[in-house]
Amino acid sequence: MERKQKERKGHLVLVPCPLPSHMSPMLHLAKLLHSQGFSITIIHTQLNSPNESHYPEFSFESIGGSMLESYSAFDGDVMLFLSKLNMKCETPFHECLVKMQLRCQYTPISCIIYDAVMYFSAAVADDLKLFRIVLRTSSAANYIGLSILDESDFVSEPRMEEPVAGFPFLRIKDMPLFSTQKHTREVLTCIYNGTRTASAIIWNSLWCLEHALFEKIKNETLVPVFPLGPLQKHCSSFSTNVLSEEQGCIAWLDKQAPSSVVYVSFGSVVTMTEDELLEMAWGLANSGQPFLWVVRACVVNGSDGVEMLPREFHEATRSRCRIASWLPQQKILAHTSIGCFLTHNGWNSTIESIAEGVPMLCWPRVGDQRVNARFVSHVWRVGLQLEDRLLREDVESAIQTLFIDEEGIEIHKRAKELKKKVDISLRQGGASSEFLSRLVKYISLQETMIRLSNA
Structure with a gap:
């Protein structure tokens, strides 16, 4: 040695x-x-x-x-x-x-x-x-x-x-x-x-x-x-990663259409209320897009968030939803089926999304997440930002904007252009x-x- x-x-x-x-x-x-x-x-x-x-x-x-x-x-x-x-x-x-x-x-x-x-x-x-x-x-x-x-x-x-x-x-x-x-x-x-x-x-x-x-x-x-x-x-x-990751979701992503899946994760620390969890869930369900959602065991004030999701939600989304407790995020964001990242905008998540050219839907909670989200939505213009008070109709509308509207098409283009700049930098x-x-x-x-x- x-x-x-x-x-x-x-x-x-x-x-x-x-x-x-x-x-x-x-x-x-x-x-x-x-x-x-x-x-x-x-x-x-x-x-x-x-x-x-x-x-x-x-x-x-x-x-x-x-x-x-x-x-x-x-x-x-x-x-x-x-x-x-x-x-x-x-x-x-x-x-x-x-x-x-x-x-x-x-x-x-x-x-x-x-x-x-x-x-x-x-x-x-x-x-x-x-x-x-x-x-x-x-x-x-x-x-x-x-x-x-x-x-x-x-x-x-x-x-x-x-x-x-x-x-x-x-x-x-x-x-x-x-x-x-x-x-x-x-x-x-x-x-x-x-x-x-x-x-x-x-x-x-x-x-x-x-x-x-x-x-x-x-x-x-x-x-x-x-x-x-x-x-x-x-x-x-x-x-x-120091947390246990579920690898099986990659096979599920392989079956999805290119740039079609909403990946949802709010990091290892952020928590939410039960009302916010339900508004998020129904916003995702009503958007019509397939989604991959990280729901940590303690995400709702120390309680198991998955258990709080109603049976009606599971029935409505069974064919286009996958929920996991933790995922290999860098692999997920690099997958061709990912079309949007719904994130709290911690810096790791933000820069990983930029590096893979994935547009972001921002829901910042505290600290540096807010300034990161503002840069994403108003400086680099590779995402949209949700209001602090989470409403299902806002989640649904923002997802549809990113996947369907002309504004979303332009955001996707800018995200891909920014990815090219990252690749050149490396x-x-x-x-x-x-x-x-x-x-x-x-x-x-x-x-x-x-x-x-x-x-």
Whole structure:
């Protein structure tokens, strides 16, 4: 092991967040950097820990034991979960790095790369004088939104429809708003500062999607920015899912007509009320389109959503509906039968849909989902957005617009054109490929400078 690591360019320590939507891009980044010649160590918590046997090319270290038994214990409060996570991880992370540096099988650590929400990593890296880079698993638009919110407190209800200064296509209601509780403001500030003070920023986004925002961020932070996305497309056969997936739906999709199926999924965290579930169900049923729907076991306030669907719904949709608890989303979106993605617009889902040229029907719930949905519907114009109050007739009408109306035909064309730009970006000489080359050179240069300074 020691001999192999010495042959590689350097030793990178990656710190993923245990939430599935954050774990996946970090593991894709690990695979990508390993392919560029770096040794990789993943330091993770026990919650949603990756299956080490799936990644024999990486080393793994675990911190924290069972300190966080489940995300559900926080009743869906993401900010409270992140606050507790960061408080509990800092000391064991520090101890883990010190022990690693003393072990002979580990080469010296070249760089710490941490998820932006794991901001405890910044303080530990600085204390140990380790070079650090942050990974942003959300869009550049979300980061800009957080910087605006940090400067202005405009969350009062009467102002929600007002345009955002400097971004007239965005409304205040489209900003990454959470609750105004104390821990929420503190966590958002720590995430923002942990990004702003890093030596460089890796982004799971594309220059062709957000180049103007990346220029603004570079000018404000004065550090290199590396938009490498979509990370999952650099190594598409590499599975990173920590949840159990149902594979049988691919055979069902094979029997459907091209571009005919509505794929419905709201990620691993979003919940809904029973009324929203029923409005969604009947909107899908009344649309007349076949649909593939991910209904997680706890999607309705911790209850089984499938059990709440009435017998009449199942009878009306039996011939053109498939429901699953979790699916291999990247495979689903790449399937030729998919014609629309009804999504909450988490960034992973958004960029995966863009990468496959699939139009979106957006129903954002919280945080960065709102700004992502607004960009999808009003900037890139590859989707439509539903109102917060979900009504079956709105779901039905929006689906029919995407599949039948002239507006939907134009949206499909723009989605395919945007996919071509993504494909070009990933090719040799494309923007994402070039940024990867620059990142490899940047890390290697920093490692050389550190080695010389310690000589």
